[in-house]
Amino acid sequence: MARKRITPGKIRLAEVAKLAGVSPITASRFFRNPEALSVGKRARVESAAKELGYVPNLAARALASQRTEVIGVLIPSLTNNVFADVLRGIYDALDGSRYSIQLANTRYSILQEERLLRLFLAQKPAGLIVTGINQTADSRTIMESVDCPIVQIMETGPAPVDMMIGFSHFDAAKAAISHLLDRGYRQIGFLGARMDPRVQRRLDGYRSTMSEAGLFDERLIVTTAIPTSVTLGGTLFADLLAKAPEIDAVFCVNDDLALGTLFECKRRHVAVPDQIAIVGFNDLEFMASSVPTLSSVRTNRYEMGRNAAMMVLETLDGRRPAESVIDLGFSIMERQSSARRS
């Protein structure tokens, strides 16, 4: 008949319980909720577990308890430095907790995102961190019907699925353009790549601010769906210059484009900021050490990841975070590349 699938040396919870002189269920409770045990048993189970080198079997735990200790993270890109920082924050926050991370890459496709969402939710994650607020209608329905904590990161907006942490890309772009206007620049170009929803909102912010100043001109906008790169920054800037040679400043939707623009200026012997001012976005580390130093919009990416993970943890602990929507803001880092027009 059916075999006995004996596993010889393996230490199971039952062994720990036996050594501690308690029932398996009591030993189990030690790991889920040690407070529920009397002090004596708690110590006995603890030392028994340590003595045997017990490591819980997560699959068995997940099967029996009908939930996992995995927090799903959906981000659009693994290469983008921006997400590297966010991820680092998430990993740091979850380090040492009993939760692990399941990471997936949507490649900027909301269809892919929906597919991954279904995949994740089928395994009953403990929590979920998703990027942005532009999910498919189906994704939204799915997320709303799920009872695990969900944090939307990278931006803020109305109607969070559950929780949200980020900042307003519209306002950030507005502030960058206002900064340039304030420093005396008028013909401000816009360089955009990839054009994901957040970049679109930066474009909206640019448009709105320029219009309010009576300076809006469609010719000043150069965008592409191509993924961003430093080289692309140079190319886009060259395009802009060809279309609108009169420009006196450029707002780049990220720092790679800004650096590429700076190099292209060098190549063309265009003085920065005397002839062209440059402002980037994200404030990556190199912006402060280029020559000239490059102005940028600082965003709090590490904190975003860290706080998002902490919001999930708090919710799982039963302590609902004070705020379910957190605006981390941004700040304009004013450097040489956008010094006041002389």
Place this chain on the structure above:
Amino acid sequence: MARKRITPGKIRLAEVAKLAGVSPITASRFFRNPEALSVGKRARVESAAKELGYVPNLAARALASQRTEVIGVLIPSLTNNVFADVLRGIYDALDGSRYSIQLANTRYSILQEERLLRLFLAQKPAGLIVTGINQTADSRTIMESVDCPIVQIMETGPAPVDMMIGFSHFDAAKAAISHLLDRGYRQIGFLGARMDPRVQRRLDGYRSTMSEAGLFDERLIVTTAIPTSVTLGGTLFADLLAKAPEIDAVFCVNDDLALGTLFECKRRHVAVPDQIAIVGFNDLEFMASSVPTLSSVRTNRYEMGRNAAMMVLETLDGRRPAESVIDLGFSIMERQSSARRS
């Protein structure tokens, strides 16, 4: 007495089997090894599963089969662009397979690595990808006693635990220095940050090549344990210049340092390459578009990740890869910053 933990709407394998008119175990086989079923049953189970929207319960599968479909990945840093590329390769290779990735960050600590290794292995991963060849003795013992495929990435060396893919950092540095020597440079400085094992091997390559040329001088070496950054590149270069003003070239252990060096040169009005040549390492995208363009050692990071994952997959499929150690090599990208000395 004990309750019936009925789960109402949930579709389990049993439901699929019933609809298909087969036993649960036959339905199970459809998912693990469809070839073993007769064509008719295969189709019946397939359509039943689709009709019910069946999604297997991974926890139950893992518990019953005593193994998971998770491939563990241990890397030292989430921020470093180098690993972002490697990771992208791994994720791409595993995309669409039934395996998922468990990623952990060792933070360049082999003790941390050992801890994570134990954690991973306790859950019986399907495979493992680890960074480098400098594990603790205990880590090595553990890995050798495990029967899942293991790939060590980033470098090559003797005695792989199982499989290995990378390149020789010693040879790569040697080639970079030889390139500079060949172009007429003699006083070649070395800039190193973080000094992890691979960077150490690049230093060894530098040392060896300079010694062979009769040009070795300890004063030309500037290193720090601080994590790398563009800003740090400028600082280290300034240190080097203070110690050895006579240098005519600098080899930087990565491209961030190289870019920082370039900026520092700009700041000091030192002409590149006329007064100082620069060579970086990794050939990140921006190296080709800086002014002047920066020479670098190109490494195949994406391919490394991709191939590493594919080696794991092949092994799991029972097809042992042709080579268990793959040297992906490198190439010297000669650009303006190391043009022949005039």
Place this chain on the structure above:
DNA sequence: CAATCGCTTGGTAGCGCTGTCAATATCGGT
């Protein structure tokens, strides 16, 4: 002093799937 309460502990069964082995069906060869 019985009834009640809260805290701690244990018994039982089952989470959903698959390994093992047996049983049955199919097939070719002599």
Place this chain on the structure above:
DNA sequence: ACCGATATTGACAGCGCTACCAAGCGATTG
């Protein structure tokens, strides 16, 4: 027509843990 070999299918039990309920127990209360 018979035999063994091969392909296909199924029965059973159990992977290791925890949900649920109940029971033990001392303390509190009217």
